[in-house]
Amino acid sequence: MYRIPVVLLSVVLALSLPAFGRVFRLFGGGGEDGFHNGTLPWDKAYVTQMTVNGRPATVRIYSARFSEPAVNQLKTRFEELGARVEMTRTEEGAAGRAVFPDRALGFLVLRPPKEPTQQIFVYEPTGAPGRPAKPPVPEYPRATVRTTVTDEDTGTFLATFDTASSATETHVFYAEAMTAAGWKMVAPALIKDGTVTGMAVYERKSQVCYVQATDRVGGPNMITLLVKGGAL
Structure with missing residues (x-):
């Protein structure tokens, strides 16, 4: 049976938010994580490198028990860091951005029904913009x-x-x-x-x-x- 990998498809949904210009460097180097500082009841991030719209990016993916109010926890944590949080909520999670005075950060929370966990995605560009890749298959003309x-x-x-x-x-x-x-x-x-x-x-x-x-x-x-x- 063929299934789209949930993680990769979810990342695309998170990254389909408007371009963010300069993005807040929330995550420290050397494996440090300035967002999840041990106070959140989530598993620490799975970190992967991708190229998003031609620009290298780091995507950090957290998981939490389905019973955790992860959307509220995410919002509260961003506000503690001084951000104004803009989001759209649904029964299956939330998507939005945390806006700082001169920068912003994208996020997505997924709460798929009948699953024991939910996923929290946080995204930041790490390199200079480049040319987006062309599809290796026919591209729909309209x-x-x-x-x-x-x-x-x-x-x-x-x-x-x-x-x-x-x-x-x-x-x-x-x-x-x-x-x-x-x-x-x-x-x-x-x-x-x-x-x-x-x-x-x-x-x-x-x-x-x-x-x-x-x-x-x-x-x-x-x-x-x-x-x-x-x-x-």
């Missing part, structure tokens, strides 16, 4: 790139796009374009009441590509591409 995330060590590419096209139109395009590019569909998207939606999976040699298309109310529809394996 879409605007929102976020790209690459990990060259694992040959992983992930991107989100905004589009006015429906999920059905998107999946029809990829079913044709991926086949023409030598990919084989191994798991089709869901078809319900004549509408195609959800995720389709394609393979080509050692690579796997996930295409997810989502119709949203009150905003542009979203396309998510995840390619795993092989050189970017």
Whole structure:
């Protein structure tokens, strides 16, 4: 069964917030963590390096028991550090940013139903901006790139796009374009009441590509591409 890795997809959602300009250096060097200073009832961070929109970045991922009020804890901790917290809450978590007088920091809290833990993501750029990576698969022509995330060590590419096209139109395009590019569909998207939606999976040699298309109310529809394996 093919599943998009929750951590990587969640990071993309966190990083799809507006660009932050200069980002607060909340985390110290040498493994120090100035945010989680031992007072929070969370596991210490898993730290990974990625390239986000062409810019090297450090993403720190914490976990907490589902019963913990992690959103409130996060907000309180940022306010203790002097930030104004802007966030949008849902039943499954929150997303937003902590705004300091001249800088800001992005975050995401995920509380997936029926899971024993929740994840807290905190993101900061660590290098100079560069050119965002191009998708290693056909790119939907009527879409605007929102976020790209690459990990060259694992040959992983992930991107989100905004589009006015429906999920059905998107999946029809990829079913044709991926086949023409030598990919084989191994798991089709869901078809319900004549509408195609959800995720389709394609393979080509050692690579796997996930295409997810989502119709949203009150905003542009979203396309998510995840390619795993092989050189970017």
